[in-house]
Amino acid sequence: MPLVFTLAFRNLFHDRLRLIATVIGIVFSIVLVMVQMGLYFGFGRMVTTMIDNASADLWVMPKGTKCFEDPSLLDARQRNRALSVPGVAEAIPVVIGFADWRTPSGSSTPVFVVGSDLRSGGLEPWNLVEGRLESLSTPNSVAVDKTYFDRLGIKGLGARAEIRQQAVRVAAVTDGIRSFTTTPYVFMDVDRARSYTGVPSSKATYFLIKLDNGSNLDAVRANLQSTLGADVEVLKPSEFRERSRQFWLFGTGAGAALFAGAILGIIVGTVIVAQTLYSSTKDHINEFATLRAMGSSRSYIYKVIIWQAILNAVIGFGLAALVGAAVVRATAASALPIVITPELSVGLFVLTVVMCIISAIAAIMKVTRIDPAQVFTR
Amino acid sequence: MSEIVMEAVNVEKVLGNGPAQIRALKGVSLSLRGGELTLLMGPSGSGKTTLLSILGCMLTPTEGTVRVRGDSIDGKGPEELAKLRRENIGYVFQSYHLFPTLSATDNVRLALDVRAESGRDAKARAREALARVGLAQKTANYPKQLSGGEQQRVAIARAVVGEPSVILADEPTAALDSENGKAIMGILAGIAKDPKRGVLVVTHDPRLVPYADRIVHIEDGNIVNEEVRNNSRSLREMLGKA
Numbered sequence: 024m025p026l027v028f029t030l031a032f033r034n035l036f037h038d039r040l041r042l043i044a045t046v047i048g049i050v051f052s053i054v055l056v057m058v059q060m061g062l063y064f065g066f067g068r069m070v071t072t073m074i075d076n077a078s079a080d081l082w083v084m085p086k087g088t089k090c091f092e093d094p095s096l097l098d099a100r101q102r103n104r105a106l107s108v109p110g111v112a113e114a115i116p117v118v119i120g121f122a123d124w125r126t127p128s129g130s131s132t133p134v135f136v137v138g139s140d141l142r143s144g145g146l147e148p149w150n151l152v153e154g155r156l157e158s159l160s161t162p163n164s165v166a167v168d169k170t171y172f173d174r175l176g177i178k179g180l181g182a183r184a185e186i187r188q189q190a191v192r193v194a195a196v197t198d199g200i201r202s203f204t205t206t207p208y209v210f211m212d213v214d215r216a217r218s219y220t221g222v223p224s225s226k227a228t229y230f231l232i233k234l235d236n237g238s239n240l241d242a243v244r245a246n247l248q249s250t251l252g253a254d255v256e257v258l259k260p261s262e263f264r265e266r267s268r269q270f271w272l273f274g275t276g277a278g279a280a281l282f283a284g285a286i287l288g289i290i291v292g293t294v295i296v297a298q299t300l301y302s303s304t305k306d307h308i309n310e311f312a313t314l315r316a317m318g319s320s321r322s323y324i325y326k327v328i329i330w331q332a333i334l335n336a337v338i339g340f341g342l343a344a345l346v347g348a349a350v351v352r353a354t355a356a357s358a359l360p361i362v363i364t365p366e367l368s369v370g371l372f373v374l375t376v377v378m379c380i381i382s383a384i385a386a387i388m389k390v391t392r393i394d395p396a397q398v399f400t401r
Numbered sequence: 402m403s404e405i406v407m408e409a410v411n412v413e414k415v416l417g418n419g420p421a422q423i424r425a426l427k428g429v430s431l432s433l434r435g436g437e438l439t440l441l442m443g444p445s446g447s448g449k450t451t452l453l454s455i456l457g458c459m460l461t462p463t464e465g466t467v468r469v470r471g472d473s474i475d476g477k478g479p480e481e482l483a484k485l486r487r488e489n490i491g492y493v494f495q496s497y498h499l500f501p502t503l504s505a506t507d508n509v510r511l512a513l514d515v516r517a518e519s520g521r522d523a524k525a526r527a528r529e530a531l532a533r534v535g536l537a538q539k540t541a542n543y544p545k546q547l548s549g550g551e552q553q554r555v556a557i558a559r560a561v562v563g564e565p566s567v568i569l570a571d572e573p574t575a576a577l578d579s580e581n582g583k584a585i586m587g588i589l590a591g592i593a594k595d596p597k598r599g600v601l602v603v604t605h606d607p608r609l610v611p612y613a614d615r616i617v618h619i620e621d622g623n624i625v626n627e628e629v630r631n632n633s634r635s636l637r638e639m640l641g642k643a
Contacts, residue, residue: 025514025519027514029507030502030503033500033502310498313494313500314515315483316457316492317486317511317512317559318484318486318487318490319483319487320480320515321480323514323515394459395483395486396454396457396460398494399450399454399571
């Protein structure tokens with residue numbers, strides 16, 4: 024083991040109380056950043072869940088649609104125009120909108136209706152745990168997520184309620200389709216969705232385009248755009264996903280708030296580590312002066328301090344990762360789960376190391392000013 | 402005559418500014434020769450430590466120069482001076498300045514590590530240096546597990562392990578009892594037997610005089626007397642054999 028590492032390690036563990044304080048500071052800081060970023064990613068994932076689970080090569084939507092939940096409407100005649108474009112196999116209408124769900128007991132709660140042509144398989148409910156998709160074709164049938172049973176005032180499959188004074192029967196149950204707005208999604212056939220939301224049959228919110236095998240996506244998209252005119256937009260799923268994310272994360276300020284929290288965490292962590300590294304360096308200043316007197320280069324001493332910073336980072340990150348894993352587990356079933364991807368973990372580790380190294384600057388400046396001759400007077 | 406390993410030529414040092422300014426050294430010239438143990442003696446405030454710091458390339462003189470094996474320190478920056486120190490000078494301090502978190506071996510190895518000499522060979526050399534000062538059985542001990550005399554031996558092993566041309570020792574026996582003081586001086590005298598190496602010991606302890614080949618007296622920033630003691634060599638040789 025390199026001696027410079029041994030020295031750094033021993034310096035760090037020499038004062039265990041200070042080490043504990045430093046590590047707590049780092050853990051606090053990294054967990055804060057982890058939670059904020061995890062919420063950011065979780066939110067980013069939740070806001071695109073419908074787009075992610077739709078079966079479409081292209082999305083046709085009214086121009087200026089900001090996100091999936093945007094209730095702007097298209098003229099249904101555009102569907103025939105879309106179908107006339109070479110390479111387009113299907114143009115599946117989707118209707119969405121908010122509605123009031125009234126339970127048999129008389130209470131009501133808002134729901135988000137998602138209607139799609141179920142024969143074409145455009146935007147069907149997924150993760151079915153009870154009932155069958157085909158049963159949604161029967162009159163008044165809908166699918167809901169079991170997470171929202173309490174909110175909807177129902178007990179399960181076969182439950183009855185009303186939307187817009189029209190009967191509703193739960194014919195299928197999903198698991199894990201949660202809404203970041205906490206408004207339950209209710210899946211159904213597109214015609215039923217029109218009737219439950221009041222959208223006329225001449226309108227639709229989206230057309231989900233499926234291409235013929237072997238068609239060129241970009242060419243069909245350009246053709247669709249010119250055929251459908253300037254009032255509509257034709258987006259790839261990745262583009263619509265990004266647009267939805269941009270709207271919810273930055274258009275609403277939610278992302279900025281999460282980032283602000285993350286930056287606060289970084290600042291707190293940097294200050295804590297800087298303070299403890301500086302005081303550790305000050306405590307060991309005689310040793311650093313001795314090293315300098317013995318002829319060590321400044322870079323040798325910097326290495327000792329930077330190793331201390333890296334060790335702080337590794338220990339702090341290790342514990343923060345454990346806390347983070349617990350937080351992820353605890354929020355997995357919530358409306359807004361904290362998502363920590365492998366990339367985020369790697370990024371956080373790099374951030375922790377960088378934060379700790381930046382924190383070492385004050386300590387490094389202190390040792391830069393060491394007078395080696397002080398070893399003769401102490 | 403043996404080679405000059407270090408010399409100070411007309412060194413002056415002014416410390417402080419304005420009315421608090423002090424001329425700590427007033428044109429001091431001193432040569433250290435290989436194979437010699439030189440005692441630098443003088444009362445407190447005479448300029449001993451300032452001269453030691455300048456000879457040790459930790460302070461630069463206001464006037465005059467220092468040469469280490471003929472290489473002048475004039476115009477050298479802090480990093481060049483550090484290189485000069487690690488390649489040519491070993492230090493023994495009054496209060497040892499060992500690293501409390503490192504074992505005796507690692508304390509000695511540090512002097513090699515700063516010279517980018519590491520690995521098994523460095524470890525072996527560190528143990529060998531400790532064996533030479535009589536600590537072969539305590540290589541794994543930490544400073545707090547060693548007596549004052551043993552700690553100073555570790556410091557001496559650290560000073561010599563890199564085979565420097567000059568050993569500068571600042572009051573190396575001041576914190577030790579008489580027996581340990583003698584033992585330490587015996588070791589330093591033994592080191593000074595090497596004709597390629599000069600040893601300078603700063604002290605105000607007259608009991609160290611018998612170990613010296615040369616005694617330099619400094620007072621008020623001036624060298625007031627320099628005495629060559631031919632008879633001491635026999636004592637050193639006797640100690641060396643012992």
